[in-house]
Amino acid sequence: MGILYLVPTPIGNLEDITLRALRILKEARLIAAEDTRTTRVLLQHYAISTPLTSYHEHNKLVKLDAIFEALDEGDVALVSDAGTPGISDPGYELIGEAIRRGITVTPLPGASAVITALVASGLPTDAFTFLGFAPRKDKARQALFREYAHARGTLILYESPNRLVDTLEAVIAALGGDRPLVVARELSKLYEEFQRGSASDVLAHFRATAPRGEIVLLIAPAPPVEAVVWTEAEIRAALREQFENGASVRDASSTVAQASGWDRRAVYALALENRNTE
Numbered sequence: 001m002g003i004l005y006l007v008p009t010p011i012g013n014l015e016d017i018t019l020r021a022l023r024i025l026k027e028a029r030l031i032a033a034e035d036t037r038t039t040r041v042l043l044q045h046y047a048i049s050t051p052l053t054s055y056h057e058h059n060k061l062v063k064l065d066a067i068f069e070a071l072d073e074g075d076v077a078l079v080s081d082a083g084t085p086g087i088s089d090p091g092y093e094l095i096g097e098a099i100r101r102g103i104t105v106t107p108l109p110g111a112s113a114v115i116t117a118l119v120a121s122g123l124p125t126d127a128f129t130f131l132g133f134a135p136r137k138d139k140a141r142q143a144l145f146r147e148y149a150h151a152r153g154t155l156i157l158y159e160s161p162n163r164l165v166d167t168l169e170a171v172i173a174a175l176g177g178d179r180p181l182v183v184a185r186e187l188s189k190l191y192e193e194f195q196r197g198s199a200s201d202v203l204a205h206f207r208a209t210a211p212r213g214e215i216v217l218l219i220a221p222a223p224p225v226e227a228v229v230w231t232e233a234e235i236r237a238a239l240r241e242q243f244e245n246g247a248s249v250r251d252a253s254s255t256v257a258q259a260s261g262w263d264r265r266a267v268y269a270l271a272l273e274n275r276n277t278e
């Protein structure tokens with residue numbers, strides 16, 4: 001039984017492929033490619049003559065059997081047109097089925113637009129949510145942004161140049177014009193560009209200069225909600241209210257400590273004082 005290798009290919013610059021990826025592409029029995037014409041250009045560049053078969057969105061289910069037959073005989077390398085297979089590209093079903101059949105799935109590290117954009121965006125990298133392509137309908141787009149308005153970490157989407165302005169408008173409608181964001185364009189290519197700024201500024205830029213090429217949109221997380229710090233006077237007032245409602249010292253201090261975030265013992269001490277001075 002062969003191994004199913006997941007082989008990332010360049011997202012623009014043909015040099016962005018690892019030595020191991022080239023070796024696996026050379027040694028595999030078969031390369032399953034999203035678009036055989038696109039992959040042939042890469043293979044020709046590196047003088048690789050491994051047989052190719054297509055595996056794309058529209059034939060991925062009927063192609064499964066042929067790929068598993070090839071895996072009976074040797075290794076298969078799965079590639080997409082650019083970047084990492086399975087990331088907004090076909091691969092998911094094949095990988096899932098290979099795992100179910102007990103086939104070894106070996107991923108190779110390599111290029112992916114989402115990570116390439118994130119690391120240079122200047123936005124938080126400790127936590128992020130990748131949302132793939134934004135929905136095409138405006139209502140659905142806005143609903144998506146609202147759903148993730150308070151998500152922890154940076155939001156990342158793939159976008160096409162002719163929908164970018166509409167998507168930025170949806171970001172502003174859902175999250176406000178001040179939300180910092182970054183548009184990463186044409187990564188690793190001649191006209192690589194990062195537009196950083198508030199959603200309104202970046203929208204104004206792309207209204208003036210129509211976007212072109214391939215795009216990753218990264219949206220900063222919402223600023224943390226300021227914790228409301230209760231003053232001592234507010235704690236005493238809350239305790240008084242509790243007592244007026246008949247609460248015991250213990251219950252009143254427990255309720256107020258929970259609501260205020262104050263230390264329970266500190267609130268208890270104030271509760272005793274309040275009780276004694278009544």
Ligand code: SAM
Pocket residue numbers: 011012080082083084085086087088089111112113114157158159160184185186187188189214215216
């Ligand atoms: N599998 C790929 C990956 O790992 O990044 C993504 C494939 S998805 C069909 C293609 C989308 O990825 C493009 O529409 C664009 O949003 C983004 N993308 C791919 N290459 C890019 C590049 N060089 N610069 C910016 N975005 C890119």
